């Protein structure tokens with residue numbers, strides 16, 4: 001699929017609007033750091049990470065008023081399936097109705113306010129309040145009351161469950177607690193829909209789903225995934241497959257959201273060394289294993305009489321891996337037509353404000369969200385790690401992961417890079433709790449962090 005791009009007023013790309021391009025090209029040809037730096041405040045006050053007062057204001061200005069990920073559509077595939085989503089002490093039910101439509105309701109009975117569902121998930125034909133047995137259908141209408149003869153005048157029409165805004169994007173259910181919420185599509189913007197379409201993320205299977213309380217503010221998590229500046233210290237293994245050259249970073253900004261890319265390259269290598277480097281990739285990116293057999297075949301076609309690889313102009317290990325990935329996925333039945341060659345190898349890093357971070361490339365994605373801890377302590381959050389893969393139908397059931405709630409800190413073995421981040425984040429929070437540190441200072445490479453905080457300031461009503 002290709003799309004003809006028309007520029008929105010907030011877009012910062014430089015693409016000729018008459019050219020038909022794949023949406024992924026918008027990012028690769030987007031502006032770089034030098035074009036964008038200077039637009040954002042780089043000194044960020046620290047009270048937003050540690051202050052109870054800031055957290056209380058943030059709760060109202062951001063969390064009670066913004067669209068946020070509440071689950072996946074495939075968690076509630078059938079009529080009557082429901083799940084609970086909570087933010088702070090606010091609890092909501094997300095329900096698939098008899099008509100297949102997904103709706104959201106406040107998780108409280110309209111009689112005397114009792115919590116309707118205490119479990120996290122279930123399937124039912126009706127919600128029956130355990131206190132006095134009022135019952136509601138899947139569309140939220142009050143259907144039955146116990147001992148109706150004693151109830152007196154009661155307009156059932158006026159006592160249905162309170163609706164809350166829910167909608168979906170790329171297979172995710174989003175929810176907004178605000179009764180006056182703008183539509184999700186307006187909040188996300190057309191760029192989000194056009195950029196995501198070719199990945200078929202709505203058709204991917206959840207292969208990892210872990211939630212855990214972490215001793216840091218939710219924004220420490222969002223910040224950390226938006227910069228590569230900490231790679232050399234925290235993830236030294238990644239240096240083998242990532243060039244730390246911020247001048248190659250490209251950005252697509254719209255609204256409060258963004259996609260950034262740091263092209264994937266094995267650094268400073270002869271063709272043979274590069275191929276060796278690519279063979280090591282599965283240590284960091286396990287799914288590359290599936291593309292290596294075809295990569296080996298493609299590379300061998302360029303082996304000379306001297307036993308060395310000699311690529312013609314325009315061919316590199318990177319382009320061969322892209323070709324191998326495209327061909328292998330096509331053989332598996334995955335539609336790669338709308339994806340660029342770069343999207344075969346390069347992870348795009350998404351941030352949908354406020355807390356949806358995603359890294360995505362052909363046939364796989366990892367989404368990391370963090371929300372404030374329900375106890376309201378700004379020094380704690382809940383992070384939620386979800387990975388997705390596109391798989392042929394016959395493998396999906398076997399690979400689908402059940403959700404894991406980690407109760408004992410440190411007991412869950414995250415994959416290496418994530419484990420390193422998990423251990424790092426509380427250390428930053430501990431430092432930020434020192435009262436004498438009043439602001440942090442971002443470097444150019446942390447542009448996306450600066451932009452995120454500018455968006456936060458806007459939502460908090462604090463213009464820079």
Ligand code: FES
Pocket residue numbers: 109110111112113114129130131132133134
């Ligand atoms: S509070 Fe639910 S039926 Fe009374």
Ligand SMILES: [Fe+2]
Pocket residue numbers: 224225230234235417421
């Ligand atoms: Fe990291």
